[in-house]
Amino acid sequence: MYLKHIIRCLVLILLQVLILNQVNLNGYIDPYLYILFILLLPFETPRWLLLILAFITGSMIDIFSNTGGIHAAATTFMAFARPGVIRLISKKTEFDTGSEPCISDMGTKWFYLYSLYLVLLHHVVLFTLEIFRLNEPIELIYRIALSTLITLILILITQYLFPKRNKK
């Protein structure tokens, strides 16, 4: 149960620092797939644990890419927003135990919206901190929009490639 998440976390971090960070599309687009780990944590994860896991994951990416805290800040912010986003887009307030926020449990439309909101929030914080100045808003928006799109596509591809196996 926990092992699955730990392995997913390690694989995503390695994938991010060794492969995705080296990908350079157009000079503007940086896909950040590692946040999928936070997206896919089960509903019953305590909220404080969510924050701590997000902070640790972000810090790992920071240490490996020498970006000094910006990933930690963005990922923690995203984890903070997660319960709110789930409340915003879900009709029911109670979820079945063991169900996860993924396509097979929650449906396509729900997951699209869910990942769009959270990826967007993460990228806005991330790129604002990275550029660290607001005098080129067009370039900033352009980078956020394109990178969000690519990250989303990667997340959806991963969802279809590795669907959740329900033990029933």
Next chain:
Amino acid sequence: MQYLVAFLKRHTFFFLFLLLEGIALVWVVQHHKYQRSVVYQYSNQLVGSVFMVFNNASQYFELVTINERLQQENAALRNKLKSSVIIDDTSTALTQDTLSFTSMDSSYMQYYVYEPVKVIHNSVHKANNYIMINKGRKHGIEQDMGLRGSKGILGIIVNTSPHFSWAMSMLHSNVRISAKLKKNNQMGTVSWEGPDFRTGKLSDIPSHIDVSPGDTILTSGFSNIFPEDLLIGRVTKANFNKAQNIYDIRFRFAEDFNALQYGYVVKNLYREEQQELMEESKITK
């Protein structure tokens, strides 16, 4: 007190968020301010080892290109050997080569030495890019030494651990390198504004100087980090802004930052002495 505890308990989530986000933001600010922090001193070792393993594997696929480049560089160096230079009169012969100097004139002092290194991590598409190399303090590498590649200069060492070093790439918003135009020795400053990793910016060139595309930009040697006359790049665009009376000069880096493999750390053997002198002059001023 009771109320405070109850209040904190009810809003644990929010306060934990504030705490973690605060830590992250302090980290960001520290990083931008000092380039290095205590965290990296310890994490460099681990990160370096991981990149090293990955790099060793990926290196095999690029052996052909690396060999070609090394051959070219060897050829260039051989051209400078004593045996490649015709000397008519030993007392007046002056070539730029250090080897022939030492053999002819014992009063010549070695000024800069090169330490060959391998690039094990590099980025080009961030707002601030860094290069990691496979040598560190144990090899005598220190902060503020220069890093050059086979074609042009690469950056400045900002942080070292026993076996690895991080260098601030030329593709970093804080980089300022003292440079000059080859054709008329006019001094300027080289920086990078992004996002294109091939193009840099040359500023501080006086308005009466004639600059045109194709002009070569070299290091000035005034910074005590790089020797004089190392290649930086070639001017691609030089627009004169009449309203502000300044030049807007863009140039193409000589080095392809997206394909870094090997480089040399440039050690200035007299840097300490020069720094001391500078400090003294400041006090007396």
